[in-house]
Amino acid sequence: MKIGFRTVKTALAVVFSIYLAHFLQLDTYTFAGVIAILTLQATRKASLAAAGKLSLAAGITLLIGSGLFYLLDFRIYVVGLILLLVIPLLVKTGAERGIVLSSVVSLHLFAAEEISSAVIWNEVLILFSGMGVSLLVNMAYMPSRKKRVQEIREKLAGECASLFTQLANHLESEGYIWDGREILSISELIEQGKAEALLNAENAMTRDEINDYQYFEEKEKQFETIKRMLALVSHVQKVVVQGEMLAVMLRKLAEKLGRGKHAELGEMRDEIRVLRREYEAMPLPTTRDEFEIRAALLQILNELESYLLAYQ
Incomplete structure (x- = not known):
């Protein structure tokens, strides 16, 4: 069975992003691998576009999620309420690729049971660990057609x-x-x-x-x-x-x-x-x-x- 070059790049991006997030001692560090997969695309331009949309999705979710959890407390129905507000916004802004990311970020906030700078910073670092490594892997080498x-x-x-x-x-x-x-x-x-x-x-x-x-x-x-x-x-x-x-x-x-x-x-x-x-x-x-x-x-x-x- 032949393994494609993109498959190899995906595997490398996932592994290195998780290693980086673990090295930074981040909570739920394995999620950096998921972000790496979502970021890695067939071309450099597409990967940069994906990174931008994922960043937008994460920013919107952190903002709305933090506000709702602060006002309504950490209850399960609040996660659903966050998604009801976030998903239409992502679709409207063309960032629907980040729906999976937004869902996980909402669950992370719920599991943390607190809204603090440490929790927000943890999510930001996980995001950039996954995206950063994925972009570096994609920029390092792209076979020419x-x-x-x-x-x-x-x-x-x-x-x-x-x-x-x-x-x-x-x-x-x-x-x-x-x-x-x-x-x-x-x-x-x-x-x-x-x-x-x-x-x-x-x-x-x-x-x-x-x-x-x-x-x-x-x-x-x-x-x-x-x-x-x-x-x-x-x-x-x-x-x-x-x-x-x-x-x-x-x-x-x-x-x-x-x-x-x-x-x-x-x-x-x-x-x-x-x-x-x-x-x-x-x-x-x-x-x-x-x-x-x-x-x-x-x-x-x-x-x-x-x-x-x-x-x-």
Whole structure:
């Protein structure tokens, strides 16, 4: 059975937080381990957010709990009354993650049977023992997803290259059949890339890691352009010379994408302008079908130019 890295970090955070609370001679010191579990999250950013919400929950509970126990004495029903007041406040403030913490803090106050600075200070130190150790463990090392993000980027480029090759095949061969596999694959890779990049960005220590998410957002916009091109290509039912000329450009684009020559893609916009002028210099269409096909090809050329704007 394989043990995940997060499981190891959780175990370390629990053990060290309990050791620290015990070293500080705190009452109910084992509760520091529970706080460590509640604080430890998948990313550094999420852990910091969790620590903030837990601190807010503890502060609200200590304030309301101390007041009610002081006024109504240490009776069991007061614990329920505290929770009736605290839980809606936590939900309203977005700190509902701290409901378990608030429940235990209320019970600690009840068990202490006194409201004093020593009791309050004990709860505060337990809280910071658990949170502090958990944050230190999480900050110490967080495995980077950079490699996985790079793999997705490479696969995405390969699938886009394959798709443009398929479009070129359609323009060069009447009746060409394509199963459209690349469309689903590109969509899935973009979603995977955004998810991985977002997790990596929440642990980001450099600007490059944050830019990965923006990269996949740009790919999402490009995918919308590709889908418009697909709709236009479906109107090209005959092989015409203008379509063959566009197919050559699509194959060139596919070759550059497949070989990772992204820096050269921006230069293809000049080639598109040249091809557009060549289209304009050709004789006008003589039939309605030819007119519609050439109009669709011209629109594809415009969409292709929009697609390449990301590489300028």
